Amino acid sequence: MESQQATQVVLASRPATARASLENFRVETTPLPVPGAGQVLLRVDTLSLDPYMRGRMNDARSYAKPAGIGEPMPGESVATVLESHSAEFVPGDVVLAQTGWRSHVAMDAAGLKKLDVDGIEASAYLGVLGMPGFTAWSGLEVIGKPKAGETLVVGAATGPVGSLVGQLAKLAGLRAVGIAGGPKKCAYLIDVLGFDAAIDHRSPNFAQELEAACPNGIDVYFENIGGAVWNAVLPLLNQYARVPVCGLMVQQSGTLQHDTSADYLAATMRAVLTRSLQIRGYINYEFTEQYFDSFLREVGTFLREGKIKHLEDVTVGLENAPQALLNMIDGRNFGKVLVQVRSNASASRS
Template sequence: MTASIAQQIVLAARPTGGRAQLTDFRLEDVPMPVPQEGQVLLRVDYLSLDPYMRGRMNDARSYAKPVQIGEPMTGESVATVIESKDAALPAGAHVLVTAGWVSHAVADAKNLAALPADGIPARAYLGVLGMPGFTAYSGMAAIGKPKSGETVVVGAASGPVGSLVGQLAKLVGARVVGIAGGAKKCAYVVQQLGFDAAIDHRAPDFADQLANACPSGIDVYFENIGGAVWKAVLPLLNQYGRVPVCGLMAQTSGKNDGVDDGLATTMRAILTRSLTVRGYINYEFLAEYRQAFLKDVGGYLRDGKIKHQEDVTDGLANAPQAFLDMIDGRNFGKVLVRVGDEE
C-alpha cells in the first residue's frame, strides 16, 4: 500500500449454508480518498470486529440495512486525522468513526468529535468504553436490574460484553456465575474478573454443573448464546427473573447444536414464573444511559475496579479470519484489528 493507495475489504458473496467463509470477503486496493472543505482524511488505527456483522452479511430484514455485494463490510474504528480541512478537528486528533473495513476514509468533521485525552487508550472506546461496554451497561441498567444477594448468570462471560456484565453485577453485590467455552476462559472469569463461579458450556454435564453453581436459582440471565445453554438456564430461572437478550451466538455461528428451540417450554415458563425476556439493541438506550455509562465505567477503569481483555490481530488483510475465529468462539476478549500505526 503506497501513499496514493488505500485498502478495503468488501463483501464478495453472501454466506450459504449458514456459515461464513473466507471466500465471502475480498481485499481490494482503491485510490486514497481526498478530503474536501469541511472534511478530514482518516487513517484507521484499530477496527472493531463484532458478532452483529454476521447478520449484516445476509440479505434479510433486520434492525439495520444489510451490506451489499461489493460494498465494504461495516464496522466502527478508532482513527487518526492525518489531513484536515476543518480547523475544529486538527491533524493528530483521535476519533471514533463508522467507516467499515478500510485503511483510510474521508468524513465530515462536523459529524466527528476528538476522543478525550483522559489517559485511557483510544482503542478502549471500541470495547469496554464503546459499543460492547454500553451494550452491557444499558442491558443491565434497563432490563437486568441486579440487586445485592441475587444470582446473575452471564452467557459468553469472557467476551467484551459478558465480562463487563458480570463485573457490574459484582459491584452491586450479586452472586455471579459465568458461562464460557474452555478451561482457560473459565479460569480468567473467576481469577481475573472476580466471578463467583464459571461453567464450561462444552462440558458433557454442563446443565448439572450450572444447577449446582446456582443453588438458589437464577434471578438475572444475560443471554448471549441461546441453544443448549438457554435450555439449561430456563428451569433455573426464579419467579420474576429477568433476561436481557443481547445475542444468540448458537444461531449466529451457523452451527446447529442439535437442540430444538423449546418454544413451548419457554413460553410456559415466561407465563407461570412472570419472567421478563427483553431483546434489545444498545442504541435504544443511548439518550437515557450514555452519559452515566461513560462516567461510571470510565471511573471504574481509572480506579482499577473493571478489567478488560483485548484480542488483537495485525493487518486489515487478516480481518476476515479474525472475524470467523470470533464467530466460532476462538477469540479471547474484545476482537480488534490493528490496521494502521500504533497510537
C-alpha cells in the same frame, strides 16, 4: 509524513454458501483521499470486527443495507485526524467513525465522535466502552436492575458482553456465575475476571453444576445463548427474576439446541406467570439516547481505576482482516476482535 497511498478491503463477491471464504474479499490500494469543505482526513488506527458483518455480505433484507460488491466492507474504527477542514477538529484528535475497512478516509466532520483518551486506550471505545460494553451495561442496568446480594448468571461469559456483565455485577455486590465453553475459558472467568463460579456448558452434568453454583437461585439471567442453557436456568429463576435477552447464539450456530420433545414453551410461560418473571429482548440502540453518557461515565471510571478488565484479540494489518473475521465466525477468538490498521512503523513515528 504519512504514506500517500491508502489501503481498503472490499467485498469481491457474495458468499455462495453459509460459509464465507477469503475469496469473497479483495485488498486494494487507492490514492490517499482528499477531504473537502467540512471534512477531515482520518487515519484508521484500529478497526472493530463484529458478528453483524457476516450478514452484510449477503444480499438479504435486513435492518441495514448489504455491502455492495466492490465497495469497502462496513465497520467502526478509532481513527486519528490527520487534516481538518472543520472547526470542530484539529489534527491529532482521536475519533470514533464508521470508516469501513479502510486505512484512510475523508469524512464529514458531523458524523464523528471525539474520544476522551485521557487514561483510556482508544481501542476500548470499540469494545468495553463501545457497543458491546453498552449492550452489557444497558441490559444489566435498565432491564436486569441488579441488587446487592442477588445472583446473576451470564452466558458466553468470556465474550465482550458477558465479561463486562459479570464484572459489573460483582462491582454491584452480586454473586456472578459465568457460563463458558471449555476449562480454559472457565479458569479465566474465575482467575482473571473474579467471577464467583464458572460452569462449562460442555459438561455432561451442566444443569446440576449450574444449580450447585446458584444456592440461592438466580435473580438476573443475562440471556445471550438460548437453547439447552435456558432449560437449565428456568427452574432456578427466583420470583421477580429479570431476563434481559440480547442474543441467542445457539440459533445461529446450531449447537446447544435444547430437547424439543417436551413443551418448553408451556413450561416457560408457566414459570413466567407463577414466579412473576420478566423476559425482555433489546438491542442497545433503544437505550443510547437516554443512557449512553451515564454508561461512558460509569464504565470509563471503572476502567481508569483498573476495576474492570477487558480482553482484546488483535490481528495486525488490515490485509489480515478477512481471515480474522472468518476466525471469529468460527468462534476461534478470545476477547473483543480488533484489527490494528495503523502500521507499527507509523505508530512509532507519532
